[in-house]
Amino acid sequence: MTTTTARRPDVLTRADGSPIRALVVDDEPNLAELLATALRYEGWQVEHALTGHAAIRRAKELDPDVVVLDVMLPDLTGLEVLGRMRATHPNVPVLFLTAKDAVEDRIAGLTAGGDDYVTKPFSLEEVVARLRALLRRTGATTGHQEAQLVVGDLRMDEDSHEVWRGTDDIHLTATEFELLRYFMRNPRRVLSKAQILDRVWQYDFGGQANIVELYVSYLRRKIDKGRTPMLHTLRGVGYVLRPA
Amino acid sequence: MTTTTARRPDVLTRADGSPIRALVVDDEPNLAELLATALRYEGWQVEHALTGHAAIRRAKELDPDVVVLDVMLPDLTGLEVLGRMRATHPNVPVLFLTAKDAVEDRIAGLTAGGDDYVTKPFSLEEVVARLRALLRRTGATTGHQEAQLVVGDLRMDEDSHEVWRGTDDIHLTATEFELLRYFMRNPRRVLSKAQILDRVWQYDFGGQANIVELYVSYLRRKIDKGRTPMLHTLRGVGYVLRPA
DNA sequence: AGCGATCCTGTGAACTTGCTGAGGCGAGGC
DNA sequence: GCCTCGCCTCAGCAAGTTCACAGGATCGCT
Numbered sequence: 145m146t147t148t149t150a151r152r153p154d155v156l157t158r159a160d161g162s163p164i165r166a167l168v169v170d171d172e173p174n175l176a177e178l179l180a181t182a183l184r185y186e187g188w189q190v191e192h193a194l195t196g197h198a199a200i201r202r203a204k205e206l207d208p209d210v211v212v213l214d215v216m217l218p219d220l221t222g223l224e225v226l227g228r229m230r231a232t233h234p235n236v237p238v239l240f241l242t243a244k245d246a247v248e249d250r251i252a253g254l255t256a257g258g259d260d261y262v263t264k265p266f267s268l269e270e271v272v273a274r275l276r277a278l279l280r281r282t283g284a285t286t287g288h289q290e291a292q293l294v295v296g297d298l299r300m301d302e303d304s305h306e307v308w309r310g311t312d313d314i315h316l317t318a319t320e321f322e323l324l325r326y327f328m329r330n331p332r333r334v335l336s337k338a339q340i341l342d343r344v345w346q347y348d349f350g351g352q353a354n355i356v357e358l359y360v361s362y363l364r365r366k367i368d369k370g371r372t373p374m375l376h377t378l379r380g381v382g383y384v385l386r387p388a
Numbered sequence: 389m390t391t392t393t394a395r396r397p398d399v400l401t402r403a404d405g406s407p408i409r410a411l412v413v414d415d416e417p418n419l420a421e422l423l424a425t426a427l428r429y430e431g432w433q434v435e436h437a438l439t440g441h442a443a444i445r446r447a448k449e450l451d452p453d454v455v456v457l458d459v460m461l462p463d464l465t466g467l468e469v470l471g472r473m474r475a476t477h478p479n480v481p482v483l484f485l486t487a488k489d490a491v492e493d494r495i496a497g498l499t500a501g502g503d504d505y506v507t508k509p510f511s512l513e514e515v516v517a518r519l520r521a522l523l524r525r526t527g528a529t530t531g532h533q534e535a536q537l538v539v540g541d542l543r544m545d546e547d548s549h550e551v552w553r554g555t556d557d558i559h560l561t562a563t564e565f566e567l568l569r570y571f572m573r574n575p576r577r578v579l580s581k582a583q584i585l586d587r588v589w590q591y592d593f594g595g596q597a598n599i600v601e602l603y604v605s606y607l608r609r610k611i612d613k614g615r616t617p618m619l620h621t622l623r624g625v626g627y628v629l630r631p632a
Numbered sequence: 633a634g635c636g637a638t639c640c641t642g643t644g645a646a647c648t649t650g651c652t653g654a655g656g657c658g659a660g661g662c
Numbered sequence: 663g664c665c666t667c668g669c670c671t672c673a674g675c676a677a678g679t680t681c682a683c684a685g686g687a688t689c690g691c692t
Contacts, residue, residue, distance in 0.1 A: 178459040252591050255583045257425035318624040
């Protein structure tokens with residue numbers, strides 16, 4: 145329970161093999177904690193800051209590989225923080241968090257430098273996926289594979305959102321895609337419905353738990369139908385994706 | 389972890405392969421930051437100066453390959469800066485930024501030497517495209533291709549603004565052209581509506597977000613109608629241009 | 633076998649997202 | 663000054679997606 149590395153086949157690291165350093169900037173402690181936990185679980189080293197000024201200061205000390213930045217901070221706007229941070233770290237990629245309905249929450253320029261953003265409420269899988277995409281682009285290294293996830297004859301390209309089983313390509317909706325990505329990032333590992341709900345659905349989802357069963361059912365129809373099944377149910381425990 | 393190169397197939401570099409050096413001169417910090425971010429994303433090394441005097445000084449030290457110069461600076465006029473800069477760097481190409489309603493004869497004088505200008509508010513794609521055009525003329529090199537972009541049987545000549553699909557030539561309006569250029573510079577890559585809006589529309593565009601859908605619809609009518617579609621929608625994610 | 637718990641999936645409603653026709657507005661050409 | 667063209671808004675429709683619900687199937691246990 146001490147080591148936090150090599151839990152998964154696809155841990156990203158810095159070029160020298162040391163852990164990715166992430167800086168989370170959000171003034172909402174619960175949300176920041178949620179994010180920090182998820183990122184630590186990726187094997188990354190996480191710091192967090194509550195204000196724009198604190199963020200700029202921490203960035204100087206930490207020299208982070210990636211920054212998660214709420215655009216609505218008590219003291220500075222996202223663009224201001226970005227500008228000041230870019231003065232010392234011109235290339236660090238930033239993932240912005242914005243409210244969905246912040247009416248004309250001017251996002252202008254936020255993605256101009258290849259940065260990205262997600263709207264609240266988000267799912268952790270999505271945040272992690274986008275951070276990984278940003279890191280891949282700026283040269284963090286993974287043991288072996290690149291933007292493709294492969295389990296058995298199942299293949300997923302995270303960048304283009306394409307999925308194949310063998311030679312057939314498979315069209316998935318956004319939610320189905322995220323669910324499958326979660327499975328593919330955790331092959332041969334049993335995932336409970338609660339875990340799935342926490343990772344794949346938005347953090348404020350308040351619906352029925354059987355939504356997971358429903359989507360597993362959709363997925364099976366698309367990836368297992370007429371083939372050797374890869375998605376298995378462990379009654380009372382959860383689901384597992386196993387190579388055929 | 390600091391490398392910003394080789395993200396795209398068409399990165400411009402200096403003759404010896406080192407990154408392009410750009411100097412951005414504008415007294416408006418947000419705008420300068422926006423430009424710097426976009427140019428860094430092109431893989432260039434960017435410095436910026438807030439005043440004419442600072443610009444002249446930085447130019448001497450930096451020996452830039454290209455300069456982006458606001459004609460309205462607090463201390464000197466564009467012409468003055470240009471003159472002094474040309475004393476030390478007679479050939480460096482300059483892209484001027486001017487207000488829409490600037491006096492035209494002034495600009496005529498400024499661009500006489502093969503330089504170029506764009507009016508504010510501009511779109512990042514336009515600025516980048518013009519800078520690339522200036523650099524091409526002064527001998528910066530790109531890996532392989534020249535002023536032509538090719539994706540599948542789609543072909544675009546950036547200099548002449550001509551576009552062909554197969555043997556048919558296609559007439560596009562200015563906005564359609566920029567949108568397609570953005571797609572063609574990022575083939576097989578999913579582009580979100582936000583990214584597109586950020587890059588292709590003017591930075592102060594405050595209108596309806598569905599303008600992107602509208603123009604994608606126009607583009608499809610012109611390049612995909614009656615053919616194998618190349619422009620695909622990924623619901624909830626964005627659009628992607630894929631060779632047929 | 634029988635029983636409860638668990639899981640699967642068809643149905644349909646609500647909602648979201650994307651597409652496109654109609655039309656207003658302004659700039660530029662004639 | 664009129665006409666054309668390009669840019670854009672708006673609104674309605676179409677299609678795709680998400681989700682609740684509930685009845686039926688399956689499983690594990692006794």
